[in-house]
Every structure is written in structure tokens, then in C-alpha cells.
Amino acid sequence: xxxxxxxxxxxxxxxxxxxxxxxxxxxxxxxxxxxxxxxxxxxxxxxxxxxxxxxxxxxxxxxxxxxxxxxxxxxxxxxxxxxxxxxxxxxxxxxxxxxxxxxxxxxxxxxxxxxxxxxxxxxxxxxxxxxxxxxxxxxxxxxxxxxxxxxxxxxxxxxxxxxxxxxxxxxxxxxxxxxxxxxxxxxxxxxxxxxxxxxxxxxxxxxxxxxxxxxxxxxxxxxxxxxxxxxxxxxxxxxxxxxxxxxxxxxxxxxxxxxxxxxxxxxxxxxxxxxxxxxxxxxxxxxxxxxxxxxxxxxxxxxxxxxxxxxxxxxxxxxxxxxxxxxxxxxxxxxxxxxxxxxxxxxxxxxxxxxxxxxxxxxxxxxxxxxxxxxxxxxxxxxxxxxxxxxxxxxxxxxxxxxxx
Amino acid sequence: xxxxxxxxxxxxxxxxxxxxxxxxxxxxxxxxxxxxxxxxxxxxxxxxxxxxxxxxxxxxxxxxxxxxxxxxxxxxxxxxxxxxxxxxxxxxxxxxxxxxxxxxxxxxxxxxxxxxxxxxxxxxxxxxxxxxxxxxxxxxxxxxxxxxxxxxxxxxxxxxxxxxxxxxxxxxxxxxxxxxxxxxxxxxxxxxxxxxxxxxxxxxxxxxxxxxxxxxxxxxxxxxxxxxxxxxxxxxxx
Numbered sequence: 001x002x003x004x005x006x007x008x009x010x011x012x013x014x015x016x017x018x019x020x021x022x023x024x025x026x027x028x029x030x031x032x033x034x035x036x037x038x039x040x041x042x043x044x045x046x047x048x049x050x051x052x053x054x055x056x057x058x059x060x061x062x063x064x065x066x067x068x069x070x071x072x073x074x075x076x077x078x079x080x081x082x083x084x085x086x087x088x089x090x091x092x093x094x095x096x097x098x099x100x101x102x103x104x105x106x107x108x109x110x111x112x113x114x115x116x117x118x119x120x121x122x123x124x125x126x127x128x129x130x131x132x133x134x135x136x137x138x139x140x141x142x143x144x145x146x147x148x149x150x151x152x153x154x155x156x157x158x159x160x161x162x163x164x165x166x167x168x169x170x171x172x173x174x175x176x177x178x179x180x181x182x183x184x185x186x187x188x189x190x191x192x193x194x195x196x197x198x199x200x201x202x203x204x205x206x207x208x209x210x211x212x213x214x215x216x217x218x219x220x221x222x223x224x225x226x227x228x229x230x231x232x233x234x235x236x237x238x239x240x241x242x243x244x245x246x247x248x249x250x251x252x253x254x255x256x257x258x259x260x261x262x263x264x265x266x267x268x269x270x271x272x273x274x275x276x277x278x279x280x281x282x283x284x285x286x287x288x289x290x291x292x293x294x295x296x297x298x299x300x301x302x303x304x305x306x307x308x309x310x311x312x313x314x315x316x317x318x319x320x321x322x323x324x325x326x327x328x329x330x331x332x333x334x335x336x337x338x339x340x341x342x343x344x345x346x347x348x349x350x351x352x353x354x355x356x357x358x359x360x361x362x363x364x365x366x367x368x369x370x371x372x373x374x375x376x377x378x379x380x381x382x383x384x385x386x387x388x389x390x391x392x393x394x395x396x397x398x399x400x401x402x403x404x405x
Numbered sequence: 406x407x408x409x410x411x412x413x414x415x416x417x418x419x420x421x422x423x424x425x426x427x428x429x430x431x432x433x434x435x436x437x438x439x440x441x442x443x444x445x446x447x448x449x450x451x452x453x454x455x456x457x458x459x460x461x462x463x464x465x466x467x468x469x470x471x472x473x474x475x476x477x478x479x480x481x482x483x484x485x486x487x488x489x490x491x492x493x494x495x496x497x498x499x500x501x502x503x504x505x506x507x508x509x510x511x512x513x514x515x516x517x518x519x520x521x522x523x524x525x526x527x528x529x530x531x532x533x534x535x536x537x538x539x540x541x542x543x544x545x546x547x548x549x550x551x552x553x554x555x556x557x558x559x560x561x562x563x564x565x566x567x568x569x570x571x572x573x574x575x576x577x578x579x580x581x582x583x584x585x586x587x588x589x590x591x592x593x594x595x596x597x598x599x600x601x602x603x604x605x606x607x608x609x610x611x612x613x614x615x616x617x618x619x620x621x622x623x624x625x626x627x628x629x630x631x632x633x634x635x636x637x638x639x640x641x642x643x
Contacts, residue, residue: 004530014533015520022515298511301472302525302572303500305493397464397472 012308016315020323027320030380034324035331038372040344041271042332042364047341050362056252063096063220064228066251067235070244077215080116082239086219087119089234091227095119097216099206103199105165110151112199114206116216138184138200146184146200157182167209178209293394300396310385317384321376328376329369336362415484416502416580416611417469419444422478424464438464441478444629448579451603451612451624456631462615463508463584465631469613470503470582471495483579500528504573506583510565512557512572518544518564519553522571529576543571547597563594570598580611587618595620 020027067086069076083095097116102109138146147157157163161182169176186198207213223231232245239245246254296309335341340360422442425435438461446452446469454462467473468480471487480488482498504525512521522543523536531539541553547567557565566589573581581602587595599620606612614621622628 007532008528008530011527011531011533011536015527018516018520022513294511295513298507298513299524300496301470301499301505301507302528303496303498303503304528305496308528395472397467 009311012312013315016312016319019312019316020319023316030320031324031327034321034376034380035328038325038328038376039332039335042328042368042372043335043341044344045368046332046336046362046364047345047360049365050360053363054361060248062248062251064223064248065221065232065235066246067219067221067239068217068244068246070242075218075244077212077217078219078243080214080216082243083116083119083216083219085238086221086235089231089238091224091231092221093224094222096220096222097203098218098220099203099210099212099215100217101206101210103165103167103209105151105155105163108151108154110148110197110199112201112206112209114201114203116203138186140183140200140202142202142204143180144183144202145180146186147182148186148198150197151199152182152185157185159183159185165209168211170211180205297394297396297398300394306389306393310389313384314381317381318377321380322373324380325369325373325376328372329364333364336360336364414448415445416448416482417444417446417613418481419465419468419475420479420481422468422475422480424461424468424473425476435476437476439468439475439631442629442631444469445627446580446611446613447626448609448611449606450626451606451614451621453621453625453628454613454615454631455617455628457633460631460633462631465629466582466584466613466615470505470580471499500525501576502579504576504578504581506570506573506581506586508585508588510557510569512560512565512568514558515556517554517556518549518560518568518571521557521568522575524572525576539575540571543575544568546601547571548593561591562589563591566590567594567597570601574601574605577605578610580613581605583612583614583616585616586614587616587620 067078067082069078078097080097083097086092086095096118099112099114099116101112103112104110140146145163147163151157155163159182163180163182164177165180166175167178168174180201184200186200201209203216207215221231221235228247232247235243235245299309300306341362345360420443422439423437424439425437428435442461442465444452444454444465454465456462464473468475471480471482474480475488478488479486483502487495487498513524519537519540522540523531526536526539541550544550544553544567547570549564549567549571552560552564552568555564557568560568566586570583570586573583583602586598586602590598595618599618602612602614603624614625
């Protein structure tokens with residue numbers, strides 16, 4: 001008995017699959033609706049997850065503490081002399097001053113970064129032995145630049161080219177062009193996202209450009225493991241309220257705040273589009289069922305029961321939904337792999353107006369994939385079965401009288 | 406699972422059945438289509454229903470095929486009264502014991518011929534391969550062996566009619582109900598259809614046909630002539 005039921009179910013599945021092909025237009029409309037809703041959602045979620053993981057990995061590899069100045073509660077530049085104060089605190093392995101500023105090159109925003117001379121506690125640096133990300137950057141002389149891939153592609157720059165930057169001066173003309181030689185391209189595979197819009201310059205050039213002699217934007221402090229909290233406390237004591245000390249958890253907090261707000265707004269937009277697509281998809285799934293009323297009536301004449309007709313319809317919907325969701329996953333992966341999710345990526349990466357010149361990090365986790373399968377199944381099956389239920393309530397005898405049932 | 410009734414056994418009996426349909430306009434009296442009709446069909450015999458258009462031939466076939474419930478009167482199937490039985494039970498009886506041939510074929514759009522024939526077998530627990538084998542065998546008997554994969558719209562009217570006949574016979578039903586089975590068939594198709602139906606009859610199946618074709622008239626064991634009921638008798642419906 002059970003074997004016979006299974007055979008009947010498999011037989012119905014065979015009929016359902018041929019019905020999916022038989023009602024090509026309906027299948028195509030449902031698939032199209034599913035794809036247009038699911039592909040952007042999957043792509044956005046995978047990009048969001050990838051970028052987030054990438055950023056957190058960068059934070060993890062970055063300094064343990066950041067020391068900036070505090071000016072009425074807002075961060076400000078710090079004097080370079082602080083680096084020695086910091087280095088002398090027991091447990092500090094290395095202190096690196098960093099100058100960071102935003103510039104606009106012919107309306108293209110770029111981040112100018114310069115890393116100052118390292119101050120290291122000799123004993124501890126020898127014990128630590130690990131290379132920090134900043135130490136893997138190309139070493140530059142004054143007047144030299146290393147540019148990110150996005151900037152290099154935008155201006156067609158290559159090693160040996162000259163880049164002119166319009167920068168402020170203390171003279172009467174206020175702004176003047178400075179020529180720099182491009183000596184390297186920043187194509188770090190570990191940090192393609194953040195280095196793409198970056199220009200690395202010599203620390204002294206940065207001080208001149210931003211008119212901040214003997215100053216740095218912040219001090220990056222690398223600590224011996226387990227000493228971070230103690231060092232942060234000692235720094236607060238020694239530098240007082242003039243300093244703003246941020247540990248890794250605070251940096252992660254700032255990152256989450258900014259990133260989650262941006263990606264959250266984007267996801268709300270995508271989910272709203274998804275919700276709008278639900279009734280459209282349900283209608284599409286049920287589309288054409290009115291023309292199947294006659295078929296349902298004929299099937300009932302042959303002894304098909306209502307639940308069997310609904311089961312057939314359900315199997316058709318499941319097949320369509322599974323095909324739709326699977327194709328959505330494949331398209332989404334291809335979009336991420338070969339198209340870096342552009343133009344969706346520009347919502348998550350400010351400034352990414354063009355197709356990124358590198359592989360955007362992404363993680364296609366199980367949760368959104370399952371979400372898309374569940375969404376496809378529920379909407380497609382729900383719409384189709386509701387319409388089939390109406391069709392299944394027809395009087396089969398009307399077929400004999402020449403009606404549609 | 407499929408039927409297998411001894412020839413001569415009573416298959417269906419309508420006893421004083423009346424059928425009234427709901428009025429097309431609410432408030433108006435119901436439309437009485439059949440009035441106090443008696444009919445019995447035994448295994449191995451052909452019962453012919455005749456009458457002018459509107460006399461209730463199709464309704465009678467529907468009552469005998471358990472598609473309708475009578476407004477008044479009793480319906481017996483295989484000796485058991487089923488007038489008030491549930492739709493599910495009547496469905497089960499129908500799928501095992503009854504095969505329908507519709508006047509307009511009612512084949513499904515874009516469905517291959519073999520799948521149309523296999524349709525009643527799907528819910529009887531046959532595997533896809535077995536459904537196909539049986540369907541192709543029946544199609545071959547109706548001279549359609551090269552048409553199994555043709556979709557309904559790719560078949561001629563006569564071929565469609567033969568596919569509809571094959572579909573009705575696929576479960577080897579005890580009772581075949583045919584509504585004008587030769588109405589659109591060409592002479593060759595008509596010959597094939599009649600011979601296959603009669604072959605079924607001689608192996609024990611009952612055949613209830615609404616037709617004005619002379620061949621059925623000559624072969625019928627019993628004949629029922631229907632007339633349009635008196636309009637004054639229209640009344641309650643069920």
C-alpha cells in the first residue's frame with residue numbers, strides 16, 4: 001500500500017514536471033518574478049557579509065589602540081612628540097604615526113595616507129616578530145606616491161607617471177599644483193576594497209599638504225598580547241583629556257555603526273521591493289489557472305480527488321520554486337564573481353561609482369540561500385494552490401454539459 | 406485495483422430519478438432536466454440513450470457516472486445505493502469503475518497523447534513507465550502508434566477523438582460512458598472506436614452511450630428515448 005502511494009507520488013511528480021514545461025508562459029513569468037526579487041537580495045546580502053568580514057579582518061590585523069587628539073570632544077591631530085611617551089609605556093611593541101586626509105582629484109574623492117617613522121620598543125619588537133599591515137606597504141621617498149587601483153584606472157596611471165594634485169599652500173595664491181611621481185600601484189590582494197581609493201604618500205609630504213608640521217592624525221599602537229587594557233589606562237593617565245584612546249572593540253563599534261546603518265538602509269529598500277513582488281509573484285503563480293478549470297473538471301470526472309489535484313499543483317509550484325531559487329543563487333554567484341555585484345556594490349561602498357577593478361569580497365552563507373528557497377516556495381505554492389483550490393471546487397458534471405466545469 | 410465485474414451483473418441502476426438544476430436567475434424556479442427516469446446497465450451490454458437536444462441525455466450520463474446527485478430518486482452502483490454517498494466515495498468508485506468519453510474530447514492543451522491516455526492511471530498507483538507502456542499499447546490498438554508523443558493540437562479531429570477513447574479505456578473500466586463518441590469522427594476513426602468499444606463490451610464491460618449513430622442502434626441491448634420534461638413541472642432543485 002505504502003509502495004503504491006510512493007509510486008503514485010513519483011508518477012505525479014513526473015506529470016508535474018511535464019506540466020511545468022507545458023505551461024511555459026506561466027513558468028517563465030513566475031521564474032522571472034522570482035529572479036527579479038531574489039537575485040538582488042542574495043547578491044546584496046552576500047556582498048554585505050563579505051565586506052563586513054573583510055573589514056573586521058582588517059581591523060583584527062590593524063593596531064590594538066589608536067591615539068588621537070581630543071578637541072572639545074571631537075578627534076583632532078596629535079603632536080608627534082606623543083609617540084615617544086606612548087613607546088615608553090611597558091608592553092607597547094611599536095608606535096606608528098599616521099597622517100590621513102581626504103582630497104578630491106578632478107572630483108574623484110581619494111584618501112591620502114602617510115605612515116610616519118616607526119618607534120619600537122626594541123626588546124618587544126624582536127619578540128613580536130610579526131609584520132603589521134603597514135610594514136608591508138611600499139616605502140616611499142618625498143615626492144613619490146603609491147596609488148590604489150580605482151584611482152590608477154580612473155586616470156590611466158601607471159608606475160613612472162606623474163600625478164598633479166591641487167593642494168593648499170601658505171602663500172597668497174592659497175592653492176598650488178604639486179607634482180608627484182607614481183612609484184607603485186596598491187593592488188594588495190588582502191585589502192583590495194580599502195586600498196582601491198587610496199593614495200599613499202610620504203609622511204612628510206602629508207604634513208606639508210595639510211599644513212600640519214610635527215603632527216599626525218593619529219598614533220597606531222601595537223601592544224603585547226594581554227596588555228592592551230592596561231596600556232590604554234596608562235595612556236589616559238599620562239596624556240589626560242587631550243587624548244582620545246580607542247581600543248579594537250571601540251573601532252569595531254564605530255565600524256558596525258556606520259556599516260550597519262548604510263547596509264541596513266539598503267536592505268530595507270531591497271526588502272520593500274521584495275514585499276511588493278510578493279503579490280505579483282502570487283498572481284503570476286496562479287496565472288492561467290482559470291484556463292485549467294476545464295482540465296480540473298475532466299480530472300475530477302476521471303476520479304481525481306481534490307487533494308490529488310492540489311498535490312499535483314503543489315508539486316508543480318515546488319518544482320518551479322526550486323528551479324527559480326537555484327537559478328537565482330547561480331546568477332547571484334556569477335554576478336558577484338564576474339561583475340563584483342555592480343551596480344549594487346555602490347550602495348554598500350561609498351564612492352564605488354564604477355565597476356571595481358578587483359574582486360569584491362562576498363560570502364554566500366546558508367541563511368539567505370535558505371531564505372530565498374523558503375520565500376520562493378511559500379509565495380509560488382501559496383498563490384498557485386489558492387487558485388487551484390478555486391479550480392478544484394468546480395462541478396465536474398458541467399464538462400458533460402459542454403461547460404468548462 | 407481496476408474493475409473486473411462478471412458479465413451480466415448490474416452495474417448501475419437509476420430508479421425514478423429527477424434532476425433539477427438551479428435557475429439561471431435567482432428567484433426563478435429551477436430547471437427540471439430529467440423527470441422520473443429509470444435506467445439499468447449490466448456488464449457486457451450496450452445501453453443507448455437517445456433524445457432531442459435538451460432532453461437531458463448528458464445529465465443522465467452524469468447521473469449514471471456519479472457526477473451528479475439526483476434531485477429525487479435513487480442511484481445504485483454495483484448493487485449499492487450511492488445517491489447520498491460522499492463525493493470522495495463516489496470519486497473512488499468512478500476512478501476504478503467508470504471511464505468517460507466526452508463529446509468535445511476535452512484533451513489537455515499541449516499534452517502529449519500518451520500522457521492524456523495515462524491521466525486516469527496516474528492516481529491509481531502506476532509508475533510513470535507503466536503508465537506510458539499501457540498508454541502506448543492502447544494508442545496502438547487505435548492505430549495511433551506513431552502519435553504517442555504528439556501534442557493534442559498536433560492531432561486531427563479523428564485522432565483526438567481516438568485519444569479520448571483510449572483515455573476512457575486506459576483503466577479497463579467496468580462501465581464506459583460515452584457522450585456522442587462518433588460526432589466528429591471520420592469513417593475510419595468511427596469504425597475503430599466502435600469496434601474497440603464493442604470489444605470491451607464483449608469482455609464484460611457495460612457501455613452507456615448517448616448517440617444517434619445507426620451502428621450503436623443496431624448493437625444496443627436496451628434503448629432509452631428521452632423527451633424534454635414539461636416546463637410546468639420545473640421546481641425545487643438539489
